[in-house]
Amino acid sequence: MITLLLVDDHPVVRNGPHGMFAAAPDFEVLGAAAGGAEAVAMAQRLDPDVVLMDPRMPEGGGVAAIRELTARGLRCRGLVLTTYDTDADVIPAIKAGATGYLREAAHRDELFEAVRAAAENRTVLSPAIAARLVEGIRAPVGHRPLSARELDVPALVARGTTNREIARTLFISEATVKTHLTHLYAKLEVTDRAAAVATAYERGIRTPRPPDR
Incomplete structure (x- = not known):
């Protein structure tokens, strides 16, 4: 059973995912918040597996809330669900600590799978965002190679x-993958997979195109 906290300042928007997840047997909605500060307080009290968060809210932004959840060391994973998908969002x-980023247009099964992945601390990005991040990476300048x-x-x-x-795609062991990730985090000065992707994109690091899955 995966437990969730839903965060959005629009009740109608909250009600859509609430109904979907409440009707699914392997999810439990613990509560809903209308702002970032309320979300942090509820997450600390209810201890959900995943916080489904709108990044733009008048009563405390979602990005600041995710940063606060990370700073407090809460085990919940922040998953952004929004209509905004610009690089500025x-x-x-x-970088604040969100495990993933999805558009509100995501269909039911995609949303369910994203929450399951987030609960397992796997990076979740909508296909359009993932493609943009991958294609937008360029040669590193002024950072550790x-x-x-x-x-x-x-x-x-x-x-x-x-x-x-990753091990299967690159024909290496899982232990070697973990080693590469550790070195990657250190060189990019990040602490998780999603931040590594974002920072690599932001710094313009060109990556070879991996084989299609």
Whole structure:
């Protein structure tokens, strides 16, 4: 059972996902919040697995709330669900600690799978956002250089692949994947997979195109 907290300042928008998840047998909606500050307080009290968050809200922004959830060391994963998908929205949310970023237009099964992935701490990006992040990466300038294998990793992570899938795609062991990720985090000065993708994109690091899955 995956537990959720829904956060959006529009009751009608909250009610859509609430009805979908409440009707599904493997999800439980613990509550709903209308702003970032309320979301942080509820997350601390209810301890959900995933917080489904709107990044733009008048009563405390979702990005600031995700940053606060991360700073407090709560185990819940922040998953952004919004109509906004510009780089100015996506990058700050991911760097704040969001596990993933989805458009509200995502269909039911895609949303369910995204929440399951977020609960397992897997990076979740809508296909359009993932494609833009992967294609927008260019040669690094003025930062610690990445090895060839470290360059392979961000593009695969952006697709939401697990360590096992990355190992299979690159013909290496899972232990080696973890080593590459550790080195990648250190060089990009990040602490998780989603932030590694966002920072690589922001810094313009060109990655080889990995084989199609």
